[in-house]
Amino acid sequence: METNQYLEMFLDESKEHLQSCNEHLLELENNPQDLAIVNEVFRSAHTLKGMSATMGYEDIADLTHKMENVLDAIRNSKIEVSTEILDVVFKAVDYLEEMVLDIEAGGTGKKDVSELVSTLNRIEAGEPVSTAASVAETAAAVEELEKNNAPAPSMEYDEFELTVIGQSSEQGFQAYEVTVELREDCLLKAARVFMVFEILEKSGEVIKSIPNVEQLENEDFDEKFTVVLLTKEDVSVISAKVMKVSEVEHVQVMPISVDALKEVKRAKEQEATKVVVPDQETIQKPAKEEAAKQQQSKRSPAASHSNKTIRVNIDRLDVLMNLFEELVIDRGRLQSIASELHNPDLNETVERMTRVSGDLQNIILNMRMIPVETVFNRFPKMVRQLARDLDKKIQLEIIGAETELDRTVIDEIGDPLVHLIRNALDHGIESPAERIAKGKPEEGTVTLRAYHSGNHVFIELEDDGAGVNRERVLGKALERGIITEESAATLTDKQVAELILASGFSTAEKITDVSGRGVGLDVVKSTIESLGGYISIDSKEGQGSLFQVQLPLTLSIISVMLVELDKDIYAIPLSSIIETAIIQTSDIMNAHNQKVIDFRGNIVPLVNLKDIFEMEDEDGRSDGFQSVVIVRKGEKLAGLVVDSFIGQQEIVLKSLGNYLQSVFAISGATILGNGQVALIVDCNALIK
Amino acid sequence: MTELVGQDTVKFIVFQLLDKEYAMEVDVVEGIEKLMSITRVPKTPSYVKGVINLRGVVTPIVDLRERFGLETKEMDDNNRIIIVSLQDFEVGLIVDAANDVIDIPLRSIEPQPEVVGSVESEFISGVVKLDKRLLVMLNLDKVLQPLKRVSSDEY
Structure with a gap:
């Protein structure tokens, strides 16, 4: 085949x-x-x-x-x-x-x-x-299902359904067989079935139906169908509710009990084991079908809605996205043409098109959103394994797994999170004995939390472990030459905690398999920053740490501020910009050969982009004013000096290709409305 | 490809830099464009002229004269950008002029002589003598090695 x-x-x-x-x-x-x-x-x-x-x-x-x-x-x-x-x-x-x-x-x-x-x-x-016995059982199950498919609606239950019915009766749910008969002249049988299911699902849970849901949807039955319902409601209430659906001729609600069912089942099974067991090859195919059917009957409540979603290959969505990006570029071009021509009709049309394509953009971006669950769901097992390897007791709590993120971000975020979790488990949570000595519960808790806020997604990892030990971190950082003796004393606790993200830093006294060789956390930091995100740490010694990762919702279309530098146009991502300002040249102060300005009470260093990009700086600012874009990286600010501001625009992020790998302070390029290429400034690289 | 090996001749694109003629296989050439507006990319070697918008794809441009350390001159109407496509990337090469496409018998390609003008010899894979023309074959993989940032800016 x-x-x-x-x-x-x-x-x-x-x-x-x-x-x-x-x-x-x-x-x-x-x-x-x-x-x-x-x-x-x-x-x-x-x-x-x-x-x-x-x-x-x-x-x-x-x-x-x-x-x-x-x-x-x-x-x-x-x-x-x-x-x-x-x-x-x-x-x-x-x-x-x-x-x-x-x-x-x-x-x-x-x-x-x-x-x-x-x-x-x-x-x-x-x-x-023995293997033979299990094959026999499978055969029995197959046999049973074949009977189920027979049109005569006599209900039979497999082991699983019996367990469910048994358990729910312990919780006070009663199982009913509800047989509904539709009128002979009923035209839209599937629709009526759907309505009946909806009513039944409101009052309880439907665990089985005969004929199965697919047959019901295809109207592949006569006038009667039977469902098994678990509910706390009364017989009369259920039948009254179902009767409200039009074109329903008759409703019969019959309570069923587990014991009686088990009896029937046992008798059947004895009969079935007598059936000659076919050999392995032939059994597998029906076995598959059986499994599929079992699943269907279990999913029956959801199945009636399943036709509302389709599976689309992710590649097709990528193609759609690429085509749309082309459209965004042309939209920009149309806008610039329209603004030159001053034709009211053209302007109006372009405006309409801009609005529609804006909506389209939202829809396409939404389609590419995937719940972070796809990344999170591998963590419980990993934590379990690590906890055993490390001889620690650890509980992982996951909150907000349904939070959605763009696929491009999802693809990249997995490894950094693995690093963070490993770090929390290895260095954060103490051993059970230590925890008891500190008066904490023996079992450590690690919470992984994801949520939306504004145009960003936050992922937080919180542990109730040892937290960052200020003395040890400072000692290590001094030893590694990351900070100097003088600056050590002035650092705040938060700044000290963030030192562990610096490259070449590893506090674990001995290297373990788990968190590797101390290359982990700085790689995490640079990966997250390359995604346009930030990571910060909050830690209280003895009480635990909180790692917060902030990520953009999407990476492919971003809002930027266009600026001019010596006749070239550069784009600065809006996500890094705090605000823009025009300052007087006389307000610029000097501190250690570094130009700084006083910006709303903060001393902000000035970065002249033309110097950074090694452009000729013909002194054309005789007017005594300078345009400055205040950007941030985490908590740090910097003022980028540019020639002039052009305006805000949505742009499509394009890479510079593999020939120009990692150009300093440039994160990519984009194509403007006039067909020119503009480079995108990487603010993270400009702030140390 | 097997057909090509069987054939005696391969098509080459011939282009000009200063007074010399160079050649590269037609297979790697995606197209030949007239000069268009180039956006400078800061902090790159001087032979990287910048990037262009090639039908929606951002494509880097290399000035072959500068790459080979030849004297530079003002661009004019004869200048062409040859778009070549290598394994991982596409790059446009600025040349003085793109002359023609010719069939070159594979047998006539000889290893480079010791001295072939001022072009660094590692960029050359061989020479061809065709009637009175001398064509220099380029080793594009060497000419266009990806630029990686190796500096103190790395963190």
Whole structure:
């Protein structure tokens, strides 16, 4: 079978399933008794097994199969969940991730899994759960589902659904079979079904439906359908509500109990195991279908809305973005032409177009936004592993994972955050014994927080660990020659804390595997600054530290202030600008060969951009005034002296290409309305 | 490519700097443009004239005369920008004139003689004698090595 065309889908879905495995395994570790979670993991593993076998990746199929056996043993209460077992399962998921990544990179997805497989076998071997038995069970499940598909609406439940019903009845929810009959002359059956589902979902949770949701949407049923509803509401209330939907002929609500269902199930199963077990090859395909169907029935509440989103390849969005950037450049050109021509009709049209394209820009930028979750979701596992390696007890809290950021920023932000978290775990949080001695809870807490504010996204990492030790940091900084003896005394605590971001600084007395060799934090700082962001630290010794990262929402279209320097036009990002000012030449003071001005009570150093860029400076400012753009980097300010201000504009960021790598104080270029190239000033490089 | 190897001749673009003729393979040439407005890029070597807007792509421009350390002159109507595309980037080269495209038999390419005028020899991959013309083949990878900032500004 030609499988190439499915490869992309396979990779996408495999990653999704592996991620959900990871999440649920972590959850399981916290609630080892919760069988519903085991079921989730089992389902993901099962789907993965089916998919990989279909695609011909035997090693993945093998490993997932063994993992599945262990999970199966757990959910049938044959073995207890323990950290050791979870470690092995986590490792298996790691292996699977590696294999999937290998396939993505064009490899064969082969990997020696024999050791892990034998470990899994050993875990499983504590109990007489043989491969054959699990195959038989799968067969039973398949059999059962086939029956489900039969048009006769007799409800049957699998293990998972029984568990759900059982658990919810403990929480006071009652399960009902709601059978709805539509009028024979009903025209829009799918619409009525949708309305019924909406009503039912408001009063409780729909866990199953017959026929399944897809068939319902396709109107692939007669007049009757049945759903299983978990709710706290009364029978009469439910039926009354459903009857309010027009064209509903009849509603029957029947309470169901778990015990009775289990009886039925057991009888069925005995019958099913008698079925001749087909061999491995033939079972995998139906197994996949079964898994897919199981998922469908579980997702039924959401499925009715699923047709509102589509999956788009990210490359297509990039192409769209590029085309739009071209449009933005032409828009700028039109604006400048219109302003020269003074034709009212043209002006009006250009204005309209500007407004529309502005809206379009917002929509396109929004489409490229991804929740930071995609970066955050790998952290819980990492923290768990690190905490074990370091022998510390650490709880990771994630807040605001749904905060959205542009994809270009998301791609870059992962590694810096890994560095920060490793740093917090290694240097921040103390060992349990130390913490108890200090009167803190034994378990350290690390909070990762993301939120929007204005045109920026903030990501904060807070720990309740040791904080920055002023004496030690100062000592180290003096030793490394980062600061001088004199300046050491005058630094504020915040400034001292920020020293740990300086290059060549590492406070860990011994080098550990975890936070590397002290190259970490300054790399973090420069990466974040290259993204147009800032990082700051707030630390209280003994109480913990707060790292705050501020990032721009998007990197591709930015607002700038255009300025003129010796007939060339330069762009200064608005995000760095505090304000612009025109100062009198006589107000410029000298301090140690550095020109400074008094700006609203602050002494701000002046930077003459023409000097920096080595331009000829013919003394053309006889009028005694100078134009200054006040920019900032973190807390520091500087005044950039320019010839004149031109105005504010939205521009498209373009790179200078690979030939001109890292030109000093230039972060990129853009194309102006008149077709000229303007360079973008990198304010971060100008402020030390 | 296999076809090319089988063939005896390869097409080359011939251009002029001072009174000498140079040649580069047609394959690497993306196009030949007339001079257009160039935006200076500060703090780059003098032979980097700046960047141009080449149909929406910001493209760096190198003055070959300065790159080779030849005397400079005012630009005129004959000047051309040859856009070349190497592995990782595109660069425009300013030349005095772009003359023609000719077929050069591969056999006639000889290694460079010890002295070929003032152009640094590492930039040259060979010479071709064609009737009475002497063409100098450029080693573009050497001529256009990416510029990395190596200075005290690095932090």
